[in-house]
Amino acid sequence: MQYTFAERVTHMDSSAIRELLKVAEQPQIISFAGGLPAAELFPLEEIKESYYQVLSAKDPSVLQYGATEGYLPLRQEIAAQMGMKGIMTEAENILLTNGSQQGLDLLAKLFINPGDVVLLQNPSYLGAIQSFQSYQANFMTIPTNKAGIDENALEVLIKHNQPKIIYLTPTYQNPTGITFTTEERKAVLRIARNYRVPIIEDDPYSELCYDGQAASPIRSFSTDDEVIYLGTFSKTLAPGLRLGWIVGGKNLIAKLVIAKQGSDLHTGTLLQRATHYYLTHFSPTEHIEKIRHAYQCRRDLMLSELKKAFSNKALWTEPTGGMFIWLTLPEEYNTLKLLPKALATNVAYVPGTNFYVNEKSHNSMRLNFSNPSPAQIQQGIKLLAKIL
């Protein structure tokens, strides 16, 4: 049967990353393409024990329908953790979601009319672009100059175009690894507040800091819920659980609850109970320390391999945290066209062009250093240098 879909479907593209991942999954390929954590570091034993204990307590409510907002003790625990990042909040300001991707989707559903403008970094997280596109948003991009964000240009742009939402990943951004300075955070907040534009602060990576602490989240400077914060357990615990959260004003949480009721009633009860057990009976901080150390070594290794192989032939970011390095080749290269050659040589990356809205770059690529092993990083960067 031929279906007649809604207008918005014409704006919904398949994720190039995910299609790519299918090829890059073959065992002989060294993949810098995914955005995957290192599976060998997952706290399997602790998660097993958490599910076991929660399911041994003879409390069948762990398998019953639950409140749309989420399991109250977990929301309280998250509120306490937010406090340690400088975000003072309460359980009533928190909604549990199926990863922060669902947070993005619910916010896009609440805010975006077809044609509304979303202001974001260019390049930006592909999943966010997809979510906003599926509600038929238009995009404008944050103006930058040599010093970082161009504040004057940003103010003019917001004043003249009145975006509906500003979407930012200010800390160790996917795909570039770039981080906003504290001054830039405060500047964006000040301008957004003046023109009454809410900011969505997507913060999946701030625990993955390798050179001192991450800068404080923008929400920690906000006084009137101008900033809606998205958090996730995908990078600090495990992405296959699909658990994240939104921090926002109570009125916004009430609207999000209605949106989530219609979307999937609530996030899994057992999942929330087991995660709460893990957070309160094990040492998540120690676990994060372990990941941090491993990823820091991989980042250092990738940076030194890049220096050996690409010195004078390319530019790359030197991220102080996160999971990604952004490599820019000379103008004459096209990383999308080079990809089949790379895959044939058994190395994979994501062409930079996939992360752009509006004006695109054809000569950049995203390299992930959290998932490949140190040996793979050494070999993979050499392979990459060979084909370029």
Place this chain on the structure above:
Amino acid sequence: MQYTFAERVTHMDSSAIRELLKVAEQPQIISFAGGLPAAELFPLEEIKESYYQVLSAKDPSVLQYGATEGYLPLRQEIAAQMGMKGIMTEAENILLTNGSQQGLDLLAKLFINPGDVVLLQNPSYLGAIQSFQSYQANFMTIPTNKAGIDENALEVLIKHNQPKIIYLTPTYQNPTGITFTTEERKAVLRIARNYRVPIIEDDPYSELCYDGQAASPIRSFSTDDEVIYLGTFSKTLAPGLRLGWIVGGKNLIAKLVIAKQGSDLHTGTLLQRATHYYLTHFSPTEHIEKIRHAYQCRRDLMLSELKKAFSNKALWTEPTGGMFIWLTLPEEYNTLKLLPKALATNVAYVPGTNFYVNEKSHNSMRLNFSNPSPAQIQQGIKLLAKIL
């Protein structure tokens, strides 16, 4: 901060059921209001063992990102189970979702432009109404007469209004408990096919059959993917897991995958692996038999208590399966206005008016018999009779 929401937010209402459940959760209240399975029947031990085994296999991929479509062996297992219901299908026709509520939301997102007409039963499942409303659908209702569906009126209505989607729960419907005959199923399919309108068949209850087998699903008669089928583990296993599936044509599944990528990337990997373990290592059929027996006793008891207490004073459905009885009082009663009195007497129900679109009924109520214990059913129906 005052936010400016999207136009669709004005169409999104909070679920009266869920607000109600909060009051009805108090332990002294006998609640016929929820749509909850009996928690004491959940296979806690088997689910515990399933998670334990899956997490003991030293395979960290159970916690890693996964394919949006879902875990292939689970999709294969579901395809095989669909075959036993007369739906011949393959893993490639199946998308895993967070309960069938997410299936509804993804389908509404794909099909509904603001103002599009959804044709549905009146009354209908509240969660479906909410999902369609959030995409600004208009509603028309299936015409009925004494004999059931009025086929001629249905054909005229479809011809003149060209609905975008027909949404049906043909088996043991929520809220009424009513089931379409095989003739009605075939008639709706024939008319829908003639006018090229896809049907969403929501089928959460068909395993809960108490008087012989349920009629075959409409999808089992469809030859060209005219029927999109929604299944769930919420009633046969446990709703707190949040796991359901969509069966549809491969082209439709491809579109749904794109929509689900933007919504939450994929359904939990560990959840899918543990559910697959449960289905292939335990006896789900025996477990369903156990639920069926318990619910049948509760249905029989509620029907006999209604007969004792309401004979000649009310009408009610006598469902052959599912979880609900629909009670209709004489015209002069208003079940919404009576609810505070009922709650004060420690008994809860859902006023029928919540399940209606367009023309409403004020003198009906939905009674759930799966969650209350037999003793609560006896006492609760007596309390209900007293206040009426």
